Amino acid sequence: xxxxxxxxxxxxxxxxxxxxxxxxxxxxxxxxxxxxxxxxxxxxxxxxxxxxxxxxxxxxxxxxxxxxxxxxxxxxxxxxxxxxxxxxxxxxxxxxxxxxxxxxxxxxxxxxxxxxxxxxxxxxxxxxxxxxxxxxxxxxxxxxxxxxxxxxxxxxxxxxxxxxxxxxxxxxxxxxxxxxxxxxxxxxxxxxxxxxxxxxxxxxxxxxxxxxxxxxxxxxxxxxxxxxxxxxxxxxxxxxxxxxxxxxxxxxxxxxxxxxxxxxxxxxxxxxxxxxxxxxxxxxxxxxxxxxxxxxxxxxxxxxxxxxxxxxxxxxxxxxxxxxxxxxxxxxxxxxxxxxxxxxxxxxxxxxxxxxxxxxxxxxxxxxxxxxxxxxxxxxxxxxxxxxxxxxxxxxxxxxxxxxxxxxxxxxxxxxxxxxxxxxxxxxxxxxxxxxxxxxxxxxxxxxxxxxxxxxxxxxxxxxxxxxxxxxxxxxxxx
Numbered sequence: 001x002x003x004x005x006x007x008x009x010x011x012x013x014x015x016x017x018x019x020x021x022x023x024x025x026x027x028x029x030x031x032x033x034x035x036x037x038x039x040x041x042x043x044x045x046x047x048x049x050x051x052x053x054x055x056x057x058x059x060x061x062x063x064x065x066x067x068x069x070x071x072x073x074x075x076x077x078x079x080x081x082x083x084x085x086x087x088x089x090x091x092x093x094x095x096x097x098x099x100x101x102x103x104x105x106x107x108x109x110x111x112x113x114x115x116x117x118x119x120x121x122x123x124x125x126x127x128x129x130x131x132x133x134x135x136x137x138x139x140x141x142x143x144x145x146x147x148x149x150x151x152x153x154x155x156x157x158x159x160x161x162x163x164x165x166x167x168x169x170x171x172x173x174x175x176x177x178x179x180x181x182x183x184x185x186x187x188x189x190x191x192x193x194x195x196x197x198x199x200x201x202x203x204x205x206x207x208x209x210x211x212x213x214x215x216x217x218x219x220x221x222x223x224x225x226x227x228x229x230x231x232x233x234x235x236x237x238x239x240x241x242x243x244x245x246x247x248x249x250x251x252x253x254x255x256x257x258x259x260x261x262x263x264x265x266x267x268x269x270x271x272x273x274x275x276x277x278x279x280x281x282x283x284x285x286x287x288x289x290x291x292x293x294x295x296x297x298x299x300x301x302x303x304x305x306x307x308x309x310x311x312x313x314x315x316x317x318x319x320x321x322x323x324x325x326x327x328x329x330x331x332x333x334x335x336x337x338x339x340x341x342x343x344x345x346x347x348x349x350x351x352x353x354x355x356x357x358x359x360x361x362x363x364x365x366x367x368x369x370x371x372x373x374x375x376x377x378x379x380x381x382x383x384x385x386x387x388x389x390x391x392x393x394x395x396x397x398x399x400x401x402x403x404x405x406x407x408x409x410x411x412x413x414x415x416x417x418x419x420x421x422x423x424x425x426x427x428x429x430x431x432x433x434x435x436x437x438x439x440x441x442x443x444x445x446x447x448x449x450x451x452x453x454x455x456x457x458x459x460x461x462x463x464x465x466x467x468x469x470x471x472x473x474x475x476x477x478x479x
Contacts, residue, residue: 009437012073013065019077020061024054027084034092034322049091049105053084056112063116064430067123070438071430072367078360079411079426083108083419085353086412089340092322093333100333100414107416111423118427125431129375132186135179142172142179143222147229160230161406171417173226173235177242177386178424184243185378187215188250192374195251208255216256219243220263224271231277234393234405240264241389246382250374285403303330307339307398311350318346334414335406338398354395357410361388364429370436380432383425 028050035042057080064071087108091101122128128135146152146161153162153169162169188195195208223240226232244260271278280299287293288301288308295302306329314324326332326340333340342350364384368377390407397404408418 009070009439011065011069013061013069016064016073016076017061019074020057020080023077023081024057024084026081027053027088030085030088030321031091033320034088036322049087052105052109053080053087056109060112060116060119063119067119068430068434070434072363072433072437075360075363075426075430075433078356078363079423082353082356082360082411085341086337086409086414088321089326089337089344089412090333090414093327093340095327103416104414104419107419110416111419114420115423115427118424119431122427122431125376125379125428125435126373128182128379129186129189132183132190135183135186139176139179139183142176143226143230145172155231161232161235168416171415173230173232174417174421175424177235177238178383178421178428180239181242181246181379181382181386184246185375185382188246188378189374192250195247196253208253208259216243216247216260216263220260220267224267227267227271227278228275231275232406233278233281233403234407237264237393237405238386238389238407242382242386245385245389246378249381250378281403281405285397285400288400303336304398304400304404306330307336307342308400310339311342311399314343314346316346317348318342318344320344334408335394335404336398337409337413338395341412342398353412354391357387357391361385361391363433367429367433367436371432372435372440376432376435380429383428387422387425 031046031050032042035046057076060076064076087101087104090104094101145163148163151163152160153164154160161171161173163172164170200209219240223236226239227236240260240263244257247256248254268278272282273279277299280296283293284296284299284301284304288304290301293301294305310324310326310329313319318324321344324340324343326336326343329336329339338350338353341353345352361384364380364387368380368384371377371380387410390410393402393405393407394409394413396402408415410418410422
């Protein structure tokens with residue numbers, strides 16, 4: 001029986017190419033605008049750096065054409081646009097003799113190359129399910145590395161989360177969020193039925209059994225351990241929030257979220273009473289304009305208040321790229337890069353950036369909805385939420401909605417570790433969206449057992465006997 005032509009999935013790579021050219025125009029155009037007042041801005045370095053970004057982006061596009069031709073056509077252009085805007089602002093904030101902009105470009109090229117390697121060699125995201133508990137061990141090792149003498153970079157800006165790799169520093173916790181997402185997805189997809197076993201019911205809430213709360217308690221202890229030993233409030237919130245969301249997606253039980261919120265509030269309150277760095281963060285949030293807090297050299301609110309003044313100076317449409325004074329804000333190219341964009345692009349520019357993140361996250365959730373295996377659904381949800389939570393925590397901290405933490409704005413802020421981890425997340429989302437949008441692959445089963453579901457990766461020996469069916473399902477035909 002023939003399949004209607006409308007049911008055949010389309011690769012949409014040409015659409016991606018057009019959007020990618022527009023995204024490169026945004027990034028390279030922003031870099032050009034920041035240098036309009038500098039006669040040396042359009043030298044050989046500008047064209048060389050712009051060419052490198054274009055070649056790397058088009059190279060990743062070509063890899064998708066060969067290895068994941070059904071991948072979402074919107075994800076890559078949005079990420080390239082964000083990355084290009086970040087490069088433009090970081091170069092704009094560079095002082096004479098600073099190499100931050102060049103380092104960011106080098107890390108961008110390395111990260112995009114790693115993303116291409118993941119897409120090329122990881123043919124099926126479901127293979128990662130085999131490494132569920134290995135991912136947990138790797139996560140533990142990565143989180144402990146910054147505390148190991150000899151390779152630890154020590155206390156930098158109040159946090160001990162970096163290790164030294166020769167002349168460079170690296171933050172293993174950025175990679176740990178990926179390995180933790182793989183572990184959570186593998187564990188929850190395999191033990192969902194056990195977790196759903198009835199516990200005590202209190203009113204409308206169905207509480208889980210105490211022994212089934214082991215993974216949540218473990219995740220809570222891990223997040224508290226990161227806060228206690230590494231003084232990293234941002235990563236602590238990210239790790240625990242990641243698990244709460246993934247277990248809610250797996251079970252659809254609100255009780256898990258309520259229990260998680262109780263643990264977060266209890267842990268946060270205890271930390272604010274015991275640890276001075278957490279107490280200072282809370283005071284700089286609640287009493288930012290108090291003179292004693294504003295002028296305090298350690299844990300003061302000077303950075304937050306300066307960022308608010310900068311964004312207020314930008315107003316609705318901003319001062320224009322290259323026309324503001326974001327350099328007056330400490331760490332303007334990393335923790336406070338949102339304030340820098342708010343000053344020079346105004347509220348309109350910030351809304352556009354937030355919408356780019358919103359679209360990126362929704363495309364990740366769309367891939368989760370379309371994929372046919374529970375592991376892929378949970379992994380895509382977790383990875384997309386990790387980006388969403390980072391954006392919320394960073395933008396909320398800069399705008400004084402919540403306490404400021406040490407997380408970086410994905411793809412915008414200076415930081416090689418963050419760039420590498422987030423580009424790998426993008427590669428995994430592209431692979432999952434390829435599986436969601438592509439044709440259904442079924443493997444032959446013994447007679448009398450019906451057709452296969454394609455939920456497990458086929459081996460190399462069975463490829464010749466694999467039959468590809470282009471089913472007219474919503475997941476297949478989504479664009």
